[in-house]
Amino acid sequence: MFIVPLPFIVAYIEELAKALKHYRPHRDLSDSQKTWLKYCLMGIMLTNTVCWAAFERVGLGGSYRPSALSWMFRHSGLPWHLLLASSVSLVLDRLGLKSGSLDLDDTDHRRAKQTKTIYGAHKVYDKKTSGYFNGQSIVFLLLVTRLVTIPVGFRFYRPDPNYQAWKKEDDRLKKQGIKKAKRPKAPARDPNYPDKTELALALLTEFRQFFPEFTLKSIHADALFGTQAFMDKASSICGGAQTVSQLHANQKVWFRGKEWKLEDFFKVYPGIDQTIVVRGGKEQQVTFGAARLAVCAHSRKKRFVIALKYEGETEYRFLVATDLSWRAIDIIQAHTLRWLIEVFFEDWKLNEGWAQLAKQPNEDGSSRSLILSLLLDHALILHPEQQARLENKAPACTVGSLLRQSRSEAFLECIRSVLAADNPAEYFEKLVDKVKLLFPLAESEKHMSGRDLGRLEPTPSLRYHAAQVLGG
Numbered sequence: 001m002f003i004v005p006l007p008f009i010v011a012y013i014e015e016l017a018k019a020l021k022h023y024r025p026h027r028d029l030s031d032s033q034k035t036w037l038k039y040c041l042m043g044i045m046l047t048n049t050v051c052w053a054a055f056e057r058v059g060l061g062g063s064y065r066p067s068a069l070s071w072m073f074r075h076s077g078l079p080w081h082l083l084l085a086s087s088v089s090l091v092l093d094r095l096g097l098k099s100g101s102l103d104l105d106d107t108d109h110r111r112a113k114q115t116k117t118i119y120g121a122h123k124v125y126d127k128k129t130s131g132y133f134n135g136q137s138i139v140f141l142l143l144v145t146r147l148v149t150i151p152v153g154f155r156f157y158r159p160d161p162n163y164q165a166w167k168k169e170d171d172r173l174k175k176q177g178i179k180k181a182k183r184p185k186a187p188a189r190d191p192n193y194p195d196k197t198e199l200a201l202a203l204l205t206e207f208r209q210f211f212p213e214f215t216l217k218s219i220h221a222d223a224l225f226g227t228q229a230f231m232d233k234a235s236s237i238c239g240g241a242q243t244v245s246q247l248h249a250n251q252k253v254w255f256r257g258k259e260w261k262l263e264d265f266f267k268v269y270p271g272i273d274q275t276i277v278v279r280g281g282k283e284q285q286v287t288f289g290a291a292r293l294a295v296c297a298h299s300r301k302k303r304f305v306i307a308l309k310y311e312g313e314t315e316y317r318f319l320v321a322t323d324l325s326w327r328a329i330d331i332i333q334a335h336t337l338r339w340l341i342e343v344f345f346e347d348w349k350l351n352e353g354w355a356q357l358a359k360q361p362n363e364d365g366s367s368r369s370l371i372l373s374l375l376l377d378h379a380l381i382l383h384p385e386q387q388a389r390l391e392n393k394a395p396a397c398t399v400g401s402l403l404r405q406s407r408s409e410a411f412l413e414c415i416r417s418v419l420a421a422d423n424p425a426e427y428f429e430k431l432v433d434k435v436k437l438l439f440p441l442a443e444s445e446k447h448m449s450g451r452d453l454g455r456l457e458p459t460p461s462l463r464y465h466a467a468q469v470l471g472g
Contacts, residue, residue, distance in 0.1 A: 003046065003059040004413045005038040006406060012090075012379040013038050016083070019090040023082045036072045039063055041376050045406055049357035050369040060431060073360065073368060080364075084371050085210040087378045088143070088152050092214070094382060095390065099215035100145035101334065102207070102238070103341040104200045104225060106157065109355055110135045117361030120156040136366065139196050141203040142341045147390050148381050149340050151348070151374050153203040156366060160193035197230045204237045218242040220338040226320060228298035235322045242323040244335050247295070249318060253305060254294040262318050265293075266307040271316075276329065278336045285311040290328035295320065308332060347399045352376055380406075 016037075017029040029037075043055035052066035052073075064072075091097075108124045110133050115121040124135040141153040166187050173183045189195070194202070200221070207214075216238045225231070226245035235243040249263040260268075271289030278284050289307045294300040304324050307316040321331050349355035354373035360366065380386065380402050389396055421427035443450075 003039060003042045003055070003063070004410065004417065005042050006409055006413070008383050008406075009038050009041050009045075009379060012382055013041070015090055015094075015382075016087055016375075019093070020079065020082060020086040022089065023086060024079060027079075029078075032072075033076055033078055035063070036069075036076065037078075037372075037375075040069070040372050041379060042410065044353040044373060044376050045403055046410060048351065048353050048403075050353045050360065050372060051357045054357070060435065074364070080368050080371060084153070084374060085206075087375055088150060089210070091148070091150055091378050091381055092211070094387075095145075095147055097145045097147065098213075099217060100143050101218045101220065101337055102152075102204070102216060102241075103142040103144060103338050104139070104203070104219065104221040105142075105338075105341045105345075106137055106139045106196055106224070107345045107349075108135050108137050109349075117365075118359070119361070119363040119366040120158040122159055137196075138370075139199045139203065140341065140344075141200070141207060142344055143207075144337050144340055148396065149344060150381065151344060151377060152207055154370060154374075155199040155203060156363070157196050157199060158193050160190050162187045162190060163193075197225055197227065200225060201230065201233055201237065204234055208237055208239075216241040218244060218334050218337075220335055221245045222338070223248060228295075228301060231298075231320070231322050232301075240323070242321055242326055242331070242334070244319055244321045244331060244338075247297075247305065247318040247320045249316070251318075252296040254296055254300050255291070259296060262305070262307070263316065265291075266316060271307055271309075274329065276333050276336070278333070279340065286332065288328065288332060289316075292324050304328070304331060306331060348373070348377065351399045351403055 013034050017034060020029060021027075039055070039059070040050075043058065044050055046058045047054040052064075052069040055069060056064065056066050110124075111118050111121050113134050115134060118136065120136050121134055122137075123132045124137060125131075126133050137157040139155045139157055140151060143150045143152045163186065166184065170183055170186075204219070219234050219238060219241055221230075221234075221244075223246035225234075226247055231243045231245060235241055247262060249261070251262055252259045253262060253265060254260075255265065266289045269289055269291065271287045273285065273287050275283050276286050287309050291305055292302055293305045295303045295305065302324060304321040304326065306319040306321070306328055308319060309316050319331060319335055352373045353376070354370050358366070358369045358373075360369045377399070380399055383397075383402055383406070385405070386397050386402060418424055418428050418431070
């Protein structure tokens with residue numbers, strides 16, 4: 001069997017079971033549940049998918065058939081709602097992490113054009129092509145600490161169909177020049193379809209409930225979350241933590257009895273050049289201006305507003321922060337941490353299975369398979385090589401390099417099992433037979449072998465008629 005759980009996966013699942021007891025003191029994970037979780041994490045690591053058939057192939061038909069894997073996924077009674085929180089708790093305890101910052105952002109995952117059972121699939125705007133595709137949208141919460149960056153929560157976003165239908169009709173009437181007073185009013189929002197800011201606040205609330213003693217320094221989000229309602233609530237939920245987002249250039253502020261557009265205000269009050277440290281690493285030259293201003297869209301509430309542009313940029317971007325007691329330079333340097341969530345998205349989508357192939361249907365299918373993917377991310381943080389680097393304050397390993405090393409270890413374990421067998425030659429032949437059974441050859445539609453190509457040549461009796469046509 002190729003899927004032999006590696007020692008660090010075994011240790012991770014055993015410790016995860018102990019961490020889970022903090023939330024379920026009177027119930028343990030069963031041996032079959034632990035074995036299944038180890039098998040799934042190894043399967044994701046080796047195949048870069050969350051696909052039962054792929055797990056069977058790489059496992060050479062060993063412990064589980066696809067139907068058995070699927071049954072455990074649906075009916076095993078695993079406390080899915082607690083697994084991710086328990087894993088986060090395990091990582092924080094093992095690494096001695098007591099404080100950090102939270103990043104919020106959403107990401108989209110393309111699905112097939114026609115999907116009937118994939119949860120939350122809808123038409124998603126494609127920023128790269130300015131078109132649309134069918135896919136899922138996920139709001140992620142990421143914890144950035146002094147040592148590691150950890151995914152700690154997610155929610156699937158689904159647009160309100162009634163609101164979408166109204167918006168489409170409203171846009172059509174607007175193009176016809178019909179005034180707003182004569183257009184239908186927007187329908188009341190359906191609570192079954194929370195928007196992305198509501199999902200983000202739910203994630204923050206959940207994090208505080210699970211980790212009330214953890215100290216949050218700041219919260220970072222993009223312009224989508226730059227509303228008064230979100231920023232005030234987010235800061236309140238997280239014990240008054242500094243909350244940093246962005247404003248648009250045409251948004252207005254109130255200063256000395258006058259309304260100003262942000263871009264106009266910072267033309268009158270230009271910025272200064274200064275060097276900042278980006279994400280605790282390299283230095284970078286920036287130009288910024290800062291002022292404590294009443295933001296009109298925030299009911300004229302005082303905010304710390306910063307106009308910022310990096311070296312080589314011509315246009316300012318505008319940061320807004322809730323805590324007026326911070327220095328501008330500290331807000332700017334803290335906000336550079338938000339880029340780490342983009343790095344996580346890239347790593348996760350390329351290496352940790354879910355975004356490569358995960359076709360489990362319905363809400364449970366999407367969320368549980370995503371949880372398995374994130375558990376692998378946590379397990380890799382606790383990989384012995386990674387831990388050794390973290391303890392010695394050396395740069396951490398990339399997810400890709402850890403996975404490549406782990407796959408090579410799994411391959412060597414498979415060879416070791418062959419050599420350790422009582423009759424290695426016989427055992428090897430059995431593996432060969434399993435490989436042939438699990439990896440059958442498929443017929444190609446690209447080649448014409450075995451098909452009728454057709455008669456590709458002139459017909460003698462039609463040559464005269466062709467000549468007449470051409471001659472005529």
